[in-house]
Amino acid sequence: MITHSYDPYTPEIISPRDMVKPIPGFPDTMLVTFQPRTFAVFLDQYDTTPLASLDLEEAPLSDSPGIMGRAYSFSHSGRVLGAALSPIGAPAAVALVETAIAYGTTTFVVFGTCGALVPEIESGGLIVPTSAYRDEGTSYHYAPASDEIAIPSAAKTAAILDALSVPHTLGKVWTTDAFFRETQATTAKRVREGCVAVDMEASALAAVARFRQVAIHQFLYAADALTDQTWDPRLLGTLPAEPRARYLRIAAELAVRL
Numbered sequence: 588m589i590t591h592s593y594d595p596y597t598p599e600i601i602s603p604r605d606m607v608k609p610i611p612g613f614p615d616t617m618l619v620t621f622q623p624r625t626f627a628v629f630l631d632q633y634d635t636t637p638l639a640s641l642d643l644e645e646a647p648l649s650d651s652p653g654i655m656g657r658a659y660s661f662s663h664s665g666r667v668l669g670a671a672l673s674p675i676g677a678p679a680a681v682a683l684v685e686t687a688i689a690y691g692t693t694t695f696v697v698f699g700t701c702g703a704l705v706p707e708i709e710s711g712g713l714i715v716p717t718s719a720y721r722d723e724g725t726s727y728h729y730a731p732a733s734d735e736i737a738i739p740s741a742a743k744t745a746a747i748l749d750a751l752s753v754p755h756t757l758g759k760v761w762t763t764d765a766f767f768r769e770t771q772a773t774t775a776k777r778v779r780e781g782c783v784a785v786d787m788e789a790s791a792l793a794a795v796a797r798f799r800q801v802a803i804h805q806f807l808y809a810a811d812a813l814t815d816q817t818w819d820p821r822l823l824g825t826l827p828a829e830p831r832a833r834y835l836r837i838a839a840e841l842a843v844r845l
Contacts, residue, residue, distance in 0.1 A: 590732035603689035610639060613691035614660055614669030616845060618838045619683065621699035621788070625831040626654060626672040632832060633670075635659040641671055641686040656683060658690070663839040675699075677725040677764065677791035684795055684803070694802045694845050696838045700810035700823065701760065701786040702769075704778050710821045711830060713755040713837075714807045715748065717741040719790035720782060722763040726794035735759070738793045744804040747844045753837055755806065758783035762790035771816050784809060804841060808834060 620626055629635075642656025658671045669692060673683045684695060701714060708714065718737045721727070730736060741757065748755050761782040763769065769785060777785070786807055796803035811823040 590727055592727045593729070593731050595731075603685045607639070607686060607689045609689070609691045613638065614658075614667055615692060616666075616694040616696070616842050617658070617669035617671060617687055617692045618835075618842060619671050619673050619680070619695055619697045620835075620838070621673050621675050621680070622831070623655075623672060624826070624828075625834065626670075628828050628831045629670060629835050630654065630659070632835070633661040633663075635661045635670070638669065639690055641683045641690075658687065664843045666843045668839065668842050675787055677723040677762065677788050680788040681725050681729075681791050681795050684792065685799070688799055688801055692801075694842070695792075695796075695804065696842045696845070697788070697792055697803055697805045698834060698838050699786070699788070699807060701784040701807035702766075703784055703809040703812040704761070704774065704814065705783050706812075706814050708756060708783055708809045708812070710809060710812070711826070712809050713748070713753065714760065714784050714809065715741050715745045715755050715757050716760040716784075716786075716789045716793075716805055716807065717757050718759045719786075719793060720759065720761045720777060720780065721790040721794075722761060723787070723791055724764060725791040726762075729791070729794035729798040736790050736793045736797075738789065738805065740796070740802055740804045743845070744806060744841065747841050748806070748837070750844070751837070751840055756783060760789050760807070761785045762787060769813060774813055775816070785813065802845065804845065806837070806841075
C-alpha cells in the first residue's frame with residue numbers, strides 16, 4: 588500500500604544530485620508559485636535573470652523560451668532571490684523543490700490558489716496552513732504514514748504576515764491529488780475534521796521540507812469555494828493583474844524577512 592512506502596533506511600537509487608550539481612551563487616531563497624498568469628506578472632514587473640531549469644525534462648541552462656520550471660533571479664529590498672513557476676500537483680512541485688535544493692536553495696516561499704471549504708474564508712483571502720491532511724501519494728515516500736502532517740514553519744510565516752499587517756487565517760488544509768473527486772461526503776468529512784481549505788501540494792511540501800531539512804513557508808489564497816455542497820468559482824482564473832502582483836509582493840516581503 589502507498590501508506591507503507593516510506594523507507595528511511597536505504598538511499599534512493601537516483602537523486603537530483605545525480606542529475607544537477609550545485610551552482611555557486613544560486614539563490615538560497617526562492618519563491619515558487621503555480622499560476623502562469625501570476626508568474627507572467629512577476630516577469631513583467633521585476634528585472635529578472637534566467638537561471639538553470641528546474642525541470643529535468645529540459646537541459647539545464649538551455650535556451651528554451653518556456654518559463655515553466657525555469658528559475659529566475661531578481662532583487663527585492665536589496666536581496667537577491669530566486670523565483671520559479673511550478674506545475675500544479677504534489678509530484679511536480681516536490682520534483683521542482685528537490686532540484687532547487689540540489690542547486691543550492693535552502694528556503695522556499697510557496698504560494699498559490701486553494702478552494703475555501705468554510706464560508707468564513709472570503710474570496711481571495713489568505714490561508715497559512717498549519718497542518719495538512721495527506722490525501723496525495725508523494726508525501727508517503729518522504730514521511731511515515733499518518734493522516735496528517737504538521738507544517739512547523741506556519742508560526743513564523745504568520746508572524747511575518749502579522750508584522751506586514753496582512754490579514755490571514757491559520758488552519759488545517761486538505762491536500763488531494765484528485766480535485767475532480769472532491770465528493771460531497773468526503774468534503775463534508777474533511778470540514779468536520781477541521782480543514783478550512785483544499786489544495787494539491789501542501790502536505791507533500793511539508794514532508795519534503797522535513798526530510799531534506801529545508802524551510803518551506805506556505806500561504807494560499809482562496810480562488811474558489813466548495814461550501815454548502817456546491818462549487819462557487821469565485822475568482823478562479825479571472826483574477827486581475829494587480830491582486831496577483833500583491834500576492835507576489837507579499838511572498839517577496841516574506842522571503843527577505845526569513
